[in-house]
Structures are given as C-alpha cells and as structure tokens.
Amino acid sequence: MIELDKTDHIIVRALMRDARVTSKALGEKLGLSQPATWRRIKRLKDSGVISGRRLRLDREKLGLGVTVFLGVKLATKRRVSLEDFERAVSAIPEVLSVEHVLGLYDYRLKVVATDIPDFERVLRRRIMTLPGAGEVEANVLLSEERRPGPI
Amino acid sequence: MLDDVDRRILRQYQAAPDASVAEIAERCALTAASCWRRLEKLESNGVILGHEAVVDWQALGFAVEVSLRITLDKTQTTAFDEFIAKARNVAEVLEIQTFLGKVDVRLSVIARDMAHYQEVYRAHILTLPHIADIEALMHIARIKSDEALPI
Numbered sequence: 001m002i003e004l005d006k007t008d009h010i011i012v013r014a015l016m017r018d019a020r021v022t023s024k025a026l027g028e029k030l031g032l033s034q035p036a037t038w039r040r041i042k043r044l045k046d047s048g049v050i051s052g053r054r055l056r057l058d059r060e061k062l063g064l065g066v067t068v069f070l071g072v073k074l075a076t077k078r079r080v081s082l083e084d085f086e087r088a089v090s091a092i093p094e095v096l097s098v099e100h101v102l103g104l105y106d107y108r109l110k111v112v113a114t115d116i117p118d119f120e121r122v123l124r125r126r127i128m129t130l131p132g133a134g135e136v137e138a139n140v141l142l143s144e145e146r147r148p149g150p151i
Numbered sequence: 152m153l154d155d156v157d158r159r160i161l162r163q164y165q166a167a168p169d170a171s172v173a174e175i176a177e178r179c180a181l182t183a184a185s186c187w188r189r190l191e192k193l194e195s196n197g198v199i200l201g202h203e204a205v206v207d208w209q210a211l212g213f214a215v216e217v218s219l220r221i222t223l224d225k226t227q228t229t230a231f232d233e234f235i236a237k238a239r240n241v242a243e244v245l246e247i248q249t250f251l252g253k254v255d256v257r258l259s260v261i262a263r264d265m266a267h268y269q270e271v272y273r274a275h276i277l278t279l280p281h282i283a284d285i286e287a288l289m290h291i292a293r294i295k296s297d298e299a300l301p302i
Contacts, residue, residue: 001210001211001212002210002211004211012204012206015203015204016203016204016206017201017203018201018202018203019168019202019203019204020202047210048207048210049206049207049210049211050204050205050206050207051205051206051207051210052168052169052204052205053168053169053202053203053204053205054168054202054203054204054205054298055161055164055165055168055199055202056199056200056201056202056203057161057165057198057199057200057300057302058197058198058199058200059300061152061153061196061197061198062153062161062198062300062302064300064301069248069250069257071288086294089294089295090294090295093301094301095295096295096297096298096299096300097293097295097296097297097298098293098294098295098296099218099290099291099292099293099294099296100290100291100292100293100294101218101288101289101290101291102288102289102290102291103286103287103288103289104220104286104288105288107294108218108288110298112300112301137252137253138252139250139251139252139253139254139257140250140251140252141248141249141250142248142249142250142251143248143249144246144247144248144249145246145247145248146245146246147239147244147245147246147247149206149208149242149243149245149261150213150242150243150261151211
C-alpha cells in the first residue's frame with residue numbers, strides 16, 4: 001500500500017476540490033517545483049489513490065429536481081437472481097449508483113428524477129419490475145455534502 | 152435554457168471528463184471554438200460546478216465502509232443543525248445527507264478495518280448529539296458508481 005506524506009495529502013485535497021488545477025499552480029502553493037509536483041500527482045494516479053475525474057453538474061439546473069435513495073430487499077437470494085438484478089438495475093439510466101450492502105437491505109440505489117411524479121414512474125415501471133425485487137424503502141434527499149475525509 | 156447541443160456536450164463530457172475541448176468538440180460534431188464557448192457558458196451559469204478528482208479510499212487502506220442511517224430526536228428544534236455541525240468534525244465521515252422519509256440523516260463512514268471502525272463508532276459517532284436510533288448497512292460492493300446523470 002502506498003504511503004502518503006503531508007504534502008501528498010494537501011495535493012489530494014486540492015485535486016478533490018478542483019481536478020483541473022495545474023501542477024505548476026499547485027507547486028507554487030506548496031513551494032515545490034512543477035516537475036516535482038507533477039511526479040507526485042502521477043504517483044497518486046498510478047497507485048490508484050486518485051482513480052479518475054468526475055464532472056460536477058448542478059442536477060437541478062439540468063431539470064433533475066428529485067434525488068431519492070432506495071433500500072431494496074430481494075425477494076429471493078439465489079446467486080442467479082443477484083446477477084440478474086444487478087445487471088438490470090445498472091442499466092436504468094435514472095439509477096446513478098448501486099451498492100451491494102449487508103444489513104436491513106440488500107441494495108442501496110441512488111435515483112434521480114425530474115419531479116415526484118416522474119420518480120413514481122421510475123419506481124413503478126423500472127424498479128418494482130426488476131427481477132427479484134422485493135421490499136423497497138424510499139428516502140427523498142434534502143441536502144447532501146461531501147467531506148474531505150481522513151487525510 | 153439548455154438546448155440539445157448543450158446536452159450532447161454534457162453527455163460526452165460526463166462520459167470522458169479527462170477529454171480535451173477539441174476531443175469533446177469532435178465527438179459532438181462541433182468546431183472547437185463553438186464547443187469551448189458553450190462550455191464556458193455552462194460553467195458561468197453554474198450547470199458545470201467543477202471537476203473533482205475521485206479518491207479511492209480502499210487504495211489508501213480504508214477497507215471498511217459503512218452507511219449509518221440515523222433517526223434524530225426531533226423534539227429538539229436544533230437537533231439537525233447541532234448533529235450535522237458535530238458530524239462534520241469526524242474525519243472518517245465522507246458524506247452527510249439529510250432526508251425526508253424514515254431516515255433523517257445518513258453518514259457514510261470509512262475505516263481501516265473492523266477494529267478501527269468500532270473505535271470510530273464508539274468514540275465519535277455514538278457521542279454525536281440527538282441520536283434516537285442508528286441502523287448500519289455494511290458495504291460489500293459497488294455495482295455501479297459512475298454517478299452519470301441521465302441528460
């Protein structure tokens with residue numbers, strides 16, 4: 001496993017805020033040369049600590065006013081049904097993320113929709129009809145914040 | 152506000168956030184200049200909020216991820232604010248979300264291993280104010296995590 005020092009931590013935090021910051025600008029802030037900063041960033045990427053880049057979009061401005069988290073329990077838990085369920089649920093465009101969890105539910109889904117009636121349509125036509133889907137619990141997202149995490 | 156060309160650009164950009172403006176323009180059959188102008192506009196009116204590096208916490212040795220679904224004691228009017236303010240101080244908390252539904256708040260918590268998780272849970276989570284009930288979901292696997300919006 002890769003060991004990170006304090007400077008790496010600052011670099012990771014800076015890239016989490018803005019992935020487009022140049023190694024030159026970042027280096028100047030840290031008192032490092034551009035090549036030294038670039039090498040550190042490359043090491044973070046090569047080791048998989050920084051696994052990619054994501055575009056942050058304003059969901060509401062795109063007309064997606066509702067985000068709902070669904071807890072889904074499977075009705076049957078054979079191996080085949082898990083795979084069928086996972087394949088089918090991942091193919092739904094309104095489903096942003098699918099997590100296999102252990103506890104009260106089997107899967108946790110993040111779903112977006114234009115409004116509540118649209119969400120109801122997605123839920124009834126796409127989620128409830130999934131192979132193996134059983135009990136579903138819905139919680140409408142009111143606010144969300146990401147924290148920098150333990151670095 | 153957004154036309155089909157804007158949506159096409161966002162779809163391509165979302166699928167390949169590392170791509171250059173020239174590459175995005177080519178995929179959308181636009182000139183680089185007009186693609187660049189549209190991207191500028193999408194940023195200035197806040198549709199594109201930014202670019203963030205995605206950190207793989209597992210690569211940093213955080214093997215355990217738990218989703219804590221928390222019900223608060225809402226007889227206290229300040230319960231939400233006080234809970235969230237304190238939760239922000241816990242380094243291992245990656246996400247704080249508030250909901251309308253059965254669950255009030257959800258915390259995404261990471262830890263190095265189960266022993267570390269137990270330590271975080273006892274010392275930093277259970278001591279948060281106004282908790283009425285906690286349910287834990289342990290992450291097993293991410294099936295879909297690109298978070299790509301249906302644009």
